[in-house]
Amino acid sequence: MSTSLMYHTQQIREFQHTSLKFKDNKVIQCIKRKNFNCDLCRSNKVRLEALRVRQIQALPYGLKKTYFEFTIHRIYCMKCKKRQIEKIPFLSHPKSRITKALERTIVELRSEMSISAIAKYFDLDWRTVKNVEKRYLKKKFKRIKLKNVRIIGIDEIFVSRKKENEKYKTVVRDLESGAVLHVGNGKGTEALKQFENRIRCVKRNFEAVAMDMSRAFIKWVSENLPKAEIVFDHFHVIKMMNDKVDKVRRRITAGLDDAHKKLLKNQRFLFLRSVEKLDPDAKLLLDNLRKTFRELGDASMLKEALRSIYRQAENDTQAEAALINWCAIARQTEVHELIQMANTIEKHMKGITAYWRTGGLSNASMEGFNNKIRWLMRQAYGYRDDEYFKWKIYDLPNLKTKKQL
Numbered sequence: 001m002s003t004s005l006m007y008h009t010q011q012i013r014e015f016q017h018t019s020l021k022f023k024d025n026k027v028i029q030c031i032k033r034k035n036f037n038c039d040l041c042r043s044n045k046v047r048l049e050a051l052r053v054r055q056i057q058a059l060p061y062g063l064k065k066t067y068f069e070f071t072i073h074r075i076y077c078m079k080c081k082k083r084q085i086e087k088i089p090f091l092s093h094p095k096s097r098i099t100k101a102l103e104r105t106i107v108e109l110r111s112e113m114s115i116s117a118i119a120k121y122f123d124l125d126w127r128t129v130k131n132v133e134k135r136y137l138k139k140k141f142k143r144i145k146l147k148n149v150r151i152i153g154i155d156e157i158f159v160s161r162k163k164e165n166e167k168y169k170t171v172v173r174d175l176e177s178g179a180v181l182h183v184g185n186g187k188g189t190e191a192l193k194q195f196e197n198r199i200r201c202v203k204r205n206f207e208a209v210a211m212d213m214s215r216a217f218i219k220w221v222s223e224n225l226p227k228a229e230i231v232f233d234h235f236h237v238i239k240m241m242n243d244k245v246d247k248v249r250r251r252i253t254a255g256l257d258d259a260h261k262k263l264l265k266n267q268r269f270l271f272l273r274s275v276e277k278l279d280p281d282a283k284l285l286l287d288n289l290r291k292t293f294r295e296l297g298d299a300s301m302l303k304e305a306l307r308s309i310y311r312q313a314e315n316d317t318q319a320e321a322a323l324i325n326w327c328a329i330a331r332q333t334e335v336h337e338l339i340q341m342a343n344t345i346e347k348h349m350k351g352i353t354a355y356w357r358t359g360g361l362s363n364a365s366m367e368g369f370n371n372k373i374r375w376l377m378r379q380a381y382g383y384r385d386d387e388y389f390k391w392k393i394y395d396l397p398n399l400k401t402k403k404q405l
């Protein structure tokens with residue numbers, strides 16, 4: 001085995017081949033360092049002390065699991081009189097048990113193979129594979145350029161039922177490029193603290209912030225980004241309306257006798273789904289339910305009316321007129337939840353109509369992104385390692401397909 005081949009196939013430099021051993025279907029290639037230098041002053045006037053023999057897993061030669069075996073030394077520099085442990089150039093960190101070349105291959109395969117498939121192929125622990133990817137993602141996303149960001153979206157996403165402080169993630173995205181700019185633990189302003197520090201020098205560039213109508217975010221934006229326009233985007237308004245419809249349904253169900261309860265049972269999605277997505281049977285059932293339960297019918301109809309404003313209004317003036325009209329109709333129904341929604345819309349009218357003034361913010365749909373996060377959570381390795389999960393969220397915009405990875 002030539003030293004040159006070792007360099008070209010395994011990216012091992014500064015070492016030379018000495019011998020090969022074959023043991024239990026494994027190849028063990030013994031190597032030794034050519035020259036020793038002090039890490040600080042590069043002097044070669046050093047004294048060596050052999051510490052121990054290490055085996056590092058490398059890319060396989062054919063089907064054989066392959067290891068490099070070498071002695072690790074303590075170096076004493078005669079010039080600067082300092083002691084140091086020799087640094088191994090083909091390891092990404094001193095405790096790594098696999099070569100950089102194998103790490104790089106793992107990262108390349110990750111877009112096509114699952115963690116467990118890669119682990120099985122190289123006969124590695126799945127945690128090793130996951131940690132290699134985690135380090136790669138961390139390096140890739142640790143410094144994100146914020147200089148050209150103009151429009152951001154802030155969103156809190158429910159991710160786990162487990163620990164209290166891990167229930168929500170707050171995600172900030174660049175709505176023009178789709179890039180994830182920040183992933184914070186929890187919700188509210190606390191989750192934005194780190195982001196706040198990072199945007200100090202660039203926040204003047206921020207023109208608009210899309211978000212839901214939570215008081216905490218509104219406060220945060222007016223304190224930190226006073227020049228940015230607050231936009232309550234389409235996705236969050238419709239989501240809020242869906243919650244209201246659901247509240248009406250639950251309230252009505254609670255007051256029904258068993259026979260009527262049965263009629264409404266499991267029809268939750270019938271009321272939340274868009275009408276045009278229902279098949280004819282479901283549509284007929286919905287029409288009947290609407291007649292039987294007037295309040296629910298009103299709520300469901302007003303939800304559709306709200307959606308149609310987003311479809312049809314061409315500018316903020318048209319939208320505002322339609323929304324004022326919508327609020328008046330909502331009040332006439334005398335349904336408590338709908339009156340609440342009307343109050344919310346009136347209170348936040350400026351931010352809601354800003355959606356039209358900022359061109360619809362349609363480049364990177366928030367709903368689509370939240371679905372991607374939910375998809376990520378369903379993956380087996382999703383939530384166990386919170387930090388890994390966080391870096392995977394940063395990587396989501398680069399995700400090509402929805403296959404099981």
Ligand SMILES: [Zn+2]
Nearest residue numbers: 038041077080
């Ligand atoms: Zn030195």
